[in-house]
Amino acid sequence: MTNDPKISIRKLYKIFGADPKSMLPHVHAGMGKPELLDSYNHVLGLQDINVDMQAGEITVIMGLSGSGKSTLIRHLNRLIEPTSGEVIVDGENVLDYTEDQLRRLRREKMSMVFQKFALLPHRTVLQNAGMPRRVRGEDEGSAETNGRTWLSRVGLDGYEDHYPHQLSGGMQQRVGIARALAAASDIMLMDEAFSALDPLIRTDMQDLLLELQKELHKTIVFITHDLDEALKLADHLVILKDGFVVQQGEPQDILLNPNDPYIEDFVSDINRARVLRVRSVMSPLNGETEFAGVVDVNDNLEKLIQMSGGDTTHNFKVQQDGTDVGILHMKALVRALVPAQSSDRGSIR
Amino acid sequence: MATYDWLFSALGLQDWCSENKTDAPMTMAQLLARSGQKGAESGAEAPAVSFWDTPFPSLDELNRSCDAVARTRDMTSWVEQLFLAVKNPLKVVLDPITQPLSWALDGSLWLFQTVPWFVVIPLLLIGVWFATRSIGLIVFVAVSFMFMAFIDHYVPAIQTLSIIFVCTGFSVFLGVPIGILMSRSNALQRFALPVLDMLQTLPTFVYLIPLIFLFSVTESKLYGIAIILYAVVPVIRLTDLGIRLVDQDVIEAADAYGMTDRQKLWGVQIPLAMPNIMAGVNQTIMMSLAMVVIASLVSAPGLGVLVLRGIRNLELGVGLVSGFGIVLLAILLDRVTKASLGRINVTHKR
Structure with missing residues (x-):
């Protein structure tokens, strides 16, 4: 891990409320989430997040709902603006980007897969898969060829002309993954991508992701609340609780040396032998x-x-x-x- | 003398009252009072007013104690003066802007009446087919028009329809962009909603009063504006609502893949808001139909004229039959727009 990380999050803070900037000194002084809510009516979303994500690895960010993991992943492509901190991608601070640079980052460098699939309901599966290319201004023909390739890669041959609502949840998420892959970006952000799926289909999708990853070596940031899923996928595991990183490192290491009762609770329920x-x-x-x-x-x-x-x-x-x-x-x-x-x-x- | 004399004497304003005495013409009430008192002594005191009959200190009542206070009729005449004063500059601006409306209304009326019935009715049926793909509706529309033509109501019906087409067209053309702007700015929405509320609750006749002064009654834009002001509201509201109701997850995905605002608007928001926008168009058509009848008071042609004749001349049969014609038009317009709305909904199902 001596080479530069692909994505590096430095001292990231996010406070929700009327005047988040003015709350920063209180948080720096050590005020916790409940106190901030009680005395100033601001919600501390993320505090002092420092994570390095290596190129070609799957970084899994795990935490229960409300731990800020979805907020964190949205800072990477600035769907949410941080209160303070840095997000460095390929050596450039994303937070300094102008609107145009940011759009280029979202179009070419980072694609995203969503928990609720978020496909365009009025477009066919093929048009959905071709969407990232079309957004960039490529012509319909090349967008469709590209979309078709990736749809077939995720096992959706023959469904090109269906509409998303005609597909099952698992298939819709395959379209979501094909769409993310069609963008040909180095980085894939996956926000609870498999959480809405049945357990069996979820296992299938995890296998699909690992298989694709073996071939494509993307930098994947994966959000989940499911420890089994996290341990199966993660090269680097980050555990979030109430907006701060409780522990991060190699998953095996965290499993054997949990440094917090919160993580012990987490890991006590899983099949360790597997x-x-x-x-x-x-x-x-x-x-x-x-x-x-x-x-x-x-x-x-x-x-x-x-x-x-x-x-x-x-x-x-x-x-x-x-x-x-x-x-x-x-x-x-x-x-x-x-x-x-x-x-x-x-x-x- | 009058009830509120004590107020002005208490305030020490008697001098001001007599100094600023307005030489307004006598009111009818005063004239009657004077003629009634003829013969009686002119300086006679008015009978004492009992406590229960104490009048509200209105402008007219205060004027009786102090001539300097304006009467209510002065106030309304000021309003009138004010309106007349702004009328001309307003007209310089509004006249050219609204002129295309006159052209469109006149052109469309001319077109619908010049093209013979055996061309117009099949064209309408073809239009219905493309909008709805429903044989049943085509039969219904065909039968309705044949019936109205048979009882010699074809010309007024087609006039009404032509006005509705033009006014709905303008309403959509204006309303959808306004709705889009409202959906993007909360400030604009806060400002626009009360205006829309006012347009919807204002009695329909009230629209006509200022318009009659602004434009001449012979101009067709007069009723065009009245109809559009009334009918544009639902399409604005539902466009705004439709865009605001678009699934936030889908909008987020559009953002995450770097769509520009324009791509997002045309590729995501408008298509997904389409069912709501079309529901707004349906409402707009219904409201123009309601207004087109009232607009016949200011020379809008069509079935409304016949209804008006029925009321004015107490020709009961004429009024009822043309009223029925309006109902028939309303039903078929509603069915046709609902059916085409249904077709849009099917492709947009989630």
């Missing part, structure tokens, strides 16, 4: 030679439990691209399956 990977619980090589088997660093723990048949006395050799990188003790694995509590957090590693 989410945690060997690399997160292995220990360094120590000259041991007896192994029950060989596993890959990116295998999840569920697979290991299956391999060992539940026997906790075994050790496994961990390999990455064919070279040995560590040992996995089954005992450590079992310990890692128990959610960390603040009191015994040290004992896990």
Whole structure:
């Protein structure tokens, strides 16, 4: 992570109310959300957000409703103006942009997928997918060719002439994704893109997104309130609570070392064996030679439990691209399956 | 002498009253009072007014105590003077602006009456077909027009229809842009809503009074303006409402993909507001029909003239039959616009 981040959010504050600027000193002085609401009737939306998002990664911003995650993502393309702070994209501060520059950013650099799909109801699926190109002023023909390509890429061949209301929710969101991809932007903002879908369709869409990402390497900012979804997609996980970042980092790391009771609550409910990977619980090589088997660093723990048949006395050799990188003790694995509590957090590693 | 003498003496204004004595002509009441008192002693005191009959201190009542106070009829005449004073400059501005309305009304009346009935009726039916694609409605319109032609009401009916077409056209042409501007600016909306309320609640006859002074009764724009002022309100209101009601998520998506305001207006807001705008047009047509009858008082031709004749000459049958003709026109205009509105709604369903 030494290279420059694609998107970098610096000291971002957002206060809602009649005179947000004048509230900044109070917030800098440490006034919290409830006090600000009580004494000045202003709502503290976001406070002191600092996040770096690397090119080609999926950054997931997770939080419950009201945590400010949708507000945060709208600051990236300035659908919402911040009260103070910087949003740096490719080295340029978006907040200094003129209207024209901002329009160019939205047309060419950032596309967006919405929770409620937000397709144009009076346009066909194909016209919707061609919309970003048409907005840029490209002719109908090239917009349609491009739209058709992406519709077929998300599995909507044959639906080009349907209207959005004739499609199911999952299919509508595929149109939404095709529309975002048709913009050929480096950055995709996904605002709770799959939250409105049924669980099974949601899994399909997550797989679709990961598959597309393997090929396209976009910088994706994904908002969700669902931890399973966050852990499945995230390269970098940011957890928001009441408008501030509680913890951010690699998802495995957050899972093993939650630094806040709020996150502990979050992570206590998930299937850890499926989410945690060997690399997160292995220990360094120590000259041991007896192994029950060989596993890959990116295998999840569920697979290991299956391999060992539940026997906790075994050790496994961990390999990455064919070279040995560590040992996995089954005992450590079992310990890692128990959610960390603040009191015994040290004992896990 | 009069009830409020004490007020002026208490304020020490008697001198002012007598100094500024206005030599206004005598009112009819005074004249009658004087002739009634003929023979009686001129300086006789008026009988004491009982407490229960104390009059409200109105202008006329105060004038009886103090001649310097103007009477109510002076006040109305001032209003009249004021209006007459602004009339000419206003006319210099309004006359050229509104002239196209006269041309359009006269042209359309001429056109509808010159083209023979066996061309106009099929053309209307073709128009209905394109708007509604409904065989039933075409039959209904055809039968209605044949019936009116059969009872010799074809010419007034087609005159009424022609006026409605022109006035609705102008209303849409003016109302939709105003509605769009209102939807974009809360300040303008706050200013415009009371004006629209006033236009809608003002008794329809009241429109005619200033217009008669501004334009000559022979000009067709006189009734054109009256109709448009009354009928433009719903299309403005519903355009404003329609655009404000467009799904905010869709607007946000349009913004997120960098649409300009113009692209957003034509590509998203107007198409999505179309059902509401069309509902406004339907209301506008209905209101022009209502006003076109009253406008016959100021020389608007059409079925309204016959209704007026029925009232003036107590020709009951003429009034009722032409009234029925108006109802028939109203029903078919309403059905046709509703049916075309329904077609728009289908493609816009969410």
